[in-house]
Amino acid sequence: MTGQQNVSSGPADPRFFTRSGPFEAQVLADAAEATLVSPREGNMPTEGYVGIAPLQIAGPQDVSFLDNRRYASLLENTKAGLVIVAPAFADKVPAHCAALVSTAPYLAWSRVARLFHPKTPAKAGIHPSAYIAPTAQVDPNCEIGAFVVIEAGAEVGPDCVIGSHVVVGQGVQLGAGCRIGNHVTLSHAVVGERVIILPGARIGQDGFGFAVGPKGFETVPQLGRVVLEHDVEIGANTTIDRGSVNDTVIGAGSRLDNLVQIGHNARLGRCCIVVSQAGISGSTVLEDFVTVAAQAGLIGHIRIGAKARIGAQCGVMSDVESGADVIGSPAMPFREFFRNVAVLRKLAKKASGSADGGSGKE
Template identity: 65%
Template sequence: MSIEQENHHPGDSRFFSKSGPYTIEYLVKETGAQLTPPRKDVDTVEFSGIAPLQVATSTEISFLDNKRYLPLLAETKAGLVIVAPAFADKVPEASAALVTSNPYLVWAKIATLFYPKDKAKPGVHPTAYIHPDAVIDPSVEVQPFAVIMNNVHIGKECIIGAHTVIEQGVQIGEYCRIGNHVSLSHAVLGDRVTLYSGARIGQDGFGFAVGDKGFVSIPQIGKVVLQNDVEVGANSTIDRGSVRDTIIGEGSRLDNLVQIGHNVQMGRCCIVVSQAGISGSTQLGDFVTIAAQAGLIGHIHIGDHARVGAQCGVMSDVEAKSDVIGSPAMPFKEFFKNVAFLRRMAKSSKGKEDN
C-alpha cells in the first residue's frame, strides 16, 4: 500500500486498540448528556467507535464544537452527534443528537471509553540501568535503556519511557507517565504527572554574573516541583530554581517547546501553549492562559484567569481576568483598535506619501 492510499479513518489499529462497543444507554449514563430526539433503535444500537463528522458511519459517534464546521454536520452519516443545545436541530434526521452544554467534555469522556489510556505493564526492561539505591514500586513499567539513578523514588503504576534519564534524588508520585528521552533532575513530581518526549526538567537556570574575565556561573540550588496532574509537552524545558523552587501548579498544562525560567511559580490549571516562554521569577496565578509564542519578562505577576495572546510580549504585571496582546502587551481591544487606526491612517495618507 503506498502512502497516498493510507486510510485516514481515526483509530488506526496499527497504533490504537479500541474498547467497546457501547450502548446509548451506557453512554448517556456515563456522560450525563441528554439524548434528543430519540431514535427508534436507540435502545438496541451499539456504537462501535468515534470519528469526525466527515467520515463517521452509522455506528459511530461524532461531535461538533466549532460552528465553522456546521456544513460538515449537515452531511454527516454519524449515528450519534454530540452537540450544544443551539445546534441540536441541525443534526441530520438519520442521526441522533447527544446534547450537552459542554460538547468537548462529553467527547473527551466518550473518546476515553473507546480509547482508555494504556496502563503500566509492570516490570523493568532488561536493558534499563537502575541504580541499586533507587526505590521503584513493583507495578512500575520501565522501558528499554531507561536510566534511574540513586535515591530516585517512583510510585505505583508509573510508566518510564525508553531512554529516559532520571537523576539522583528525583521523587515521582503515582500514575505518572514519562515519555521517551526525557531528562529529569532536581525535581519532585506529584501524581498523574505526564512528561512528553524530550522534555528537559531541572537543568541549571540561565544565571551568571559578569566578572572581569567573562561570565561567572551561579550555582542553581533550587528544584522543580511539578504538582499533581501537570503535563509538559515534547521538547519543553523547565529550569530548576536558583534559590527558590520553580513550581508548576496542579493541573497546569504546557504544550511543546515551551521554556520556563528559574524560579517561575505557576498556579493551578494554567495553560501555556507551544513555543511560549516565561522568564525567571515571574509568577502566574490560577487559570492563566499564555497563548503560543508569547513571551513574559522576569519578575512580573500575572493575575488569576488572565489571558495573554499569541506572540504577546509582556513587560509588566497583568491584572486578574484581563486579556492582553501585542508586543508590548496591551488590552485586546486597545491593540486591535490601534492596528485598525494605523492601517486606516497610513492608507488615507497614500496620495501624499507614496513616491
C-alpha cells in the same frame, strides 16, 4: 504525492490504538453526562456503537461530534449514527441521527472517546536493559522501558510508566501514576501524582544564571529545584530550569504545550495553560488559571494575575492584572491593540492616498 497512499480510514488506527465496546447509546450518554435524543426517523443500532469518527466519514455505528461552529455545514450531511452537539445545534441534527446534547459537548466527546479507547494501564515490569541504581526505589507496579536510567536515591511511585531512554536523576521523586515519555530528562525535581511528561522534555537543568567577572562570565550556582504538582502535563521538548535559590514550581493541573521555556524560579499557579513556544522568564509568577498563548514571552520578575489571558506572540514587560486580556508587544489590552492596528492602517492609507493625490508621485 508520488503514488503514496495515505487514505485515512478514520481515527484509532488499530496498529496504534486499542478499542473497547460496542456501547449502547444510553451508556455513552451516562459517561458523557449528556441528554440522549432518539433519531426523528429510523432506529439506533441494536448492537450499539463501535467507535468515534469525524462527521465526514462516520457511519451508522459511529459516534461523531460538532465541536466548532466553522464545521456546522458538515453536520447536515453526516452519516453518523450518533452525534454530540451543543443545545444550539440540536435541531440541526439529521433525522436519521441520534444525538447526545450537552452544554459541554467537547467534554462529552472527550469522555465518549475515552470509553472506546481507554488508557492502557502500566504493565508492571522492568526492561532488562534498564539501569536502576541500587539505592533507587522503584515501586514494583511500574513499567520501566528500555535503556532507562534511574539514578541513586531516586524514588518512583506506584503505577508509573517510564518510557525508553528516560533519565530519572539522582534523588528525583515521582508520585503515583506518572507517565514519562521517551527521552525525558529529569533532575533536581519533585514530581506529584499523575503527572504526564511528553518525549524530550528537559526538567531541572541549570538555569541561565551568571555574573560578570573579571575574566568573563561566572556561573551562578543554581541551588533550587523543580516542583511539578499533581496532574501537571508537560509537552514535548519543553524545558523547565530549576530554581537558583527558590524552586521553579508548576501548579497542580497546569498544562504546558511543546517547546515551552520556563526560566528559573518561575512559579505557575493551578490550572495555568502555556501554549507552544511561549516563554516565561526567571522569577515571574503566574497566579491560578492564567493562559499564555503560543509564542508569547514574559519578562522576568513580573506577576500575572489570576485568570489573565496573554495573547499569542504577546511581549509582556510588566505586571498584568487579574482577569485582563492582553496582546501585542509590548502587551496592551486586546481592545486597545486592535484599535491601534485599525487606526494605523487608516492613517497609512490616508498618508499614501494624499501623497498620491497631491503630487501624483508615491
